[in-house]
Amino acid sequence: MIIASDWVLPISGAPIRRGAVRVQGSKITAVGTLEGLARANPTDSIHEHPECVIAPGLVNAHTHLSLSSMLGLLPPSDFATWISQISGPVQRLSHDDFADASAFGALECLRSGITVVGDIAYGPEAPAAAADTGIGGVFFWEVLGIPAEELSETLASHDFPSESGACDGRTLCGISPHAPYTSGPGLIKAAHDYARAWHYSFAIHVAESLAEARLLAGGEGPLRSTAERLAPDFKAPGVGTVRYLEGLGALTDTIAVHCVQLMPGEAELLAAHARGVVLCPRSNRYLLNGPPPVAQLRLAGARLALGTDSLASNDTLDLFAEARELLAVDPELTGERVLRIMTIEGAQVLGVDRDYGSLEPGKHADIIAVHVGDTDDPVGAFITRGTPAGVRSVITGGIWRLIDGRMAFLTKEIEQKSARVAVKAARALNGA
Numbered sequence: 001m002i003i004a005s006d007w008v009l010p011i012s013g014a015p016i017r018r019g020a021v022r023v024q025g026s027k028i029t030a031v032g033t034l035e036g037l038a039r040a041n042p043t044d045s046i047h048e049h050p051e052c053v054i055a056p057g058l059v060n061a062h063t064h065l066s067l068s069s070m071l072g073l074l075p076p077s078d079f080a081t082w083i084s085q086i087s088g089p090v091q092r093l094s095h096d097d098f099a100d101a102s103a104f105g106a107l108e109c110l111r112s113g114i115t116v117v118g119d120i121a122y123g124p125e126a127p128a129a130a131a132d133t134g135i136g137g138v139f140f141w142e143v144l145g146i147p148a149e150e151l152s153e154t155l156a157s158h159d160f161p162s163e164s165g166a167c168d169g170r171t172l173c174g175i176s177p178h179a180p181y182t183s184g185p186g187l188i189k190a191a192h193d194y195a196r197a198w199h200y201s202f203a204i205h206v207a208e209s210l211a212e213a214r215l216l217a218g219g220e221g222p223l224r225s226t227a228e229r230l231a232p233d234f235k236a237p238g239v240g241t242v243r244y245l246e247g248l249g250a251l252t253d254t255i256a257v258h259c260v261q262l263m264p265g266e267a268e269l270l271a272a273h274a275r276g277v278v279l280c281p282r283s284n285r286y287l288l289n290g291p292p293p294v295a296q297l298r299l300a301g302a303r304l305a306l307g308t309d310s311l312a313s314n315d316t317l318d319l320f321a322e323a324r325e326l327l328a329v330d331p332e333l334t335g336e337r338v339l340r341i342m343t344i345e346g347a348q349v350l351g352v353d354r355d356y357g358s359l360e361p362g363k364h365a366d367i368i369a370v371h372v373g374d375t376d377d378p379v380g381a382f383i384t385r386g387t388p389a390g391v392r393s394v395i396t397g398g399i400w401r402l403i404d405g406r407m408a409f410l411t412k413e414i415e416q417k418s419a420r421v422a423v424k425a426a427r428a429l430n431g432a
């Protein structure tokens with residue numbers, strides 16, 4: 001089949017006016033003009049999207065789909081308050097609850113034009129539920145609050161797919177110690193060594209809040225008791241989180257999430273050693289952490305990705321809104337760079353750019369059509385006018401998930417199950 005529109009943004013090349021993408025099975029086989037592809041493949045069906053831009057499925061490089069049912073439960077507040085509130089519901093929810101929440105989150109991703117995620121998971125149920133809806137990417141098993149010696153055992157008890165490294169053909173798994181105040185230095189180092197030895201991607205929340213910066217600088221502040229409880233081997237290193245990770249030997253090829261409170265020289269360290277930085281500017285605002293130092297990271301040459309973080313600290317899984325927030329923080333960013341951060345650069349940070357992030361023959365057929373109206377500037381229009389409501393069609397792995405503005409599968413059960421999880425989470429939050 002051929003998917004066509006006013007414009008195609010292949011990412012790997014210049015925008016194509018009256019462009020089209022040809023899909024066979026689960027893969028892209030050709031990208032070009034509609035006229036050229038239709039002439040070369042006269043028996044193919046053609047699906048046109050008027051006044052749209054066709055792009056690769058967007059990459060939401062940091063989210064927690066398991067928390068999607070918590071949408072609206074925790075109002076914007078300072079980070080330390082928020083994290084103390086969220087632990088109750090998280091402990092009370094079961095793996096089935098997380099799976100139901102993840103299916104809902106995956107649905108929200110599709111509706112927003114996201115087909116690839118870097119997701120933080122607690123076990124195999126949530127990734128499986130997300131993969132069922134067609135979402136691909138990397139699912140990071142989160143480890144925290146355990147001694148380093150228990151890493152392998154804990155991963156095994158949560159069914160970490162340690163044999164193959166893959167959940168299925170579209171998803172990979174990775175490992176993520178949560179953060180310096182919940183995962184001690186021994187655990188961070190052991191998880192990093194394990195990931196390096198077995199070629200898993202490794203992600204960690206880095207320098208998200210001032211509270212974290214205070215803890216690392218002098219062992220003080222509102223995160224001190226959390227660190228004492230969950231990371232007993234933690235000692236304030238007197239440096240920022242990036243330098244702390246470097247000292248542990250845990251910065252190489254690391255996916256560093258947030259990086260809001262950077263110390264002098266740390267942007268350069270990230271650019272030199274980390275795989276990339278995932279920026280989540282709307283979540284940073286929600287938790288009163290301030291804007292991330294985007295210009296500093298850009299000038300240092302760091303590879304950048306965008307994430308929404310979870311629906312417990314954001315209103316929507318909307319990468320267009322995230323991109324506009326990024327531009328507001330760093331107006332010097334070009335539209336072309338922002339588009340790359342939403343697609344191929346995000347895929348590079350996750351280590352999945354061989355399969356995702358651009359429209360090229362041989363890649364997974366993850367394709368979105370977004371209504372932007374009539375335009376001569378498809379990149380600018382995509383970024384400034386793109387919205388989830390404008391997402392007309394979504395194809396993942398060659399399968400229609402959203403077609404001409406309607407979901408291509410039944411969603412009612414997914415929404416009902418998530419609503420039930422929301423009730424349970426709200427009860428846990430209120431101490432019931």
Ligand SMILES: [Zn+2]
Pocket residue numbers: 062063064120205257309310
């Ligand atoms: Zn997060």
